[in-house]
Amino acid sequence: MIDAPKTLKRRRRKRIVALVVLVSLVLAWWNWPRGDARFLGKWRLVDPTSMQPGSTLQFAGIGILTVTDQFQWLTDWRVQGDELQIGRLSASTGGGLRSRLLRKFFLWASQAPVVWRTDFKILSATSQEIRLKSPDGSESVLRRVPE
Numbered sequence: 001m002i003d004a005p006k007t008l009k010r011r012r013r014k015r016i017v018a019l020v021v022l023v024s025l026v027l028a029w030w031n032w033p034r035g036d037a038r039f040l041g042k043w044r045l046v047d048p049t050s051m052q053p054g055s056t057l058q059f060a061g062i063g064i065l066t067v068t069d070q071f072q073w074l075t076d077w078r079v080q081g082d083e084l085q086i087g088r089l090s091a092s093t094g095g096g097l098r099s100r101l102l103r104k105f106f107l108w109a110s111q112a113p114v115v116w117r118t119d120f121k122i123l124s125a126t127s128q129e130i131r132l133k134s135p136d137g138s139e140s141v142l143r144r145v146p147e
Helices: 003-031 097-108
Strands: 041-046 053-059 064-068 072-080 083-086 118-125 129-133 139-144
Touching: none
Parallel strands: none
Antiparallel strands: 041 053, 041 139, 053 064, 064 072, 072 083, 083 118, 118 129, 129 139
16 A cells, blocks of 8 residues: 555656657657758759769758769758758757767768758759759759659
8 A cells, every 4th residue: 555656656757758758759750850842852963064964862851862973972951942952061060969860870871971061042943853053153953863
């Protein structure tokens, strides 16, 4: 009979901890940035002047971009308004949870995170072609690679 209140307190504490964990997970999922659906998938960078194929870009919905040219590298990406931001991770990025998790992922994947960021203006985006303008004014074309 004396142990009953202690057991109730333990159960109550476990329920409160479980509720806090559940609420934290829901908030993290809700606030986790998602990739713009127009960009998801595999794309080939095409030089608009010569129309020769270049690097392959794989945009994942969790904000990770894999670029394959002579070698393969990872970075994160996001769409903010009419801009495509590539390479947001940097040494100056604070200790945010998302940044720390992505850094750990890059280390696990044996990839160094990209420490620069470039903002491209989105000129047009269709299901098969994306036209971007870089900060120096040059245009780039991405064409979807059939999977």
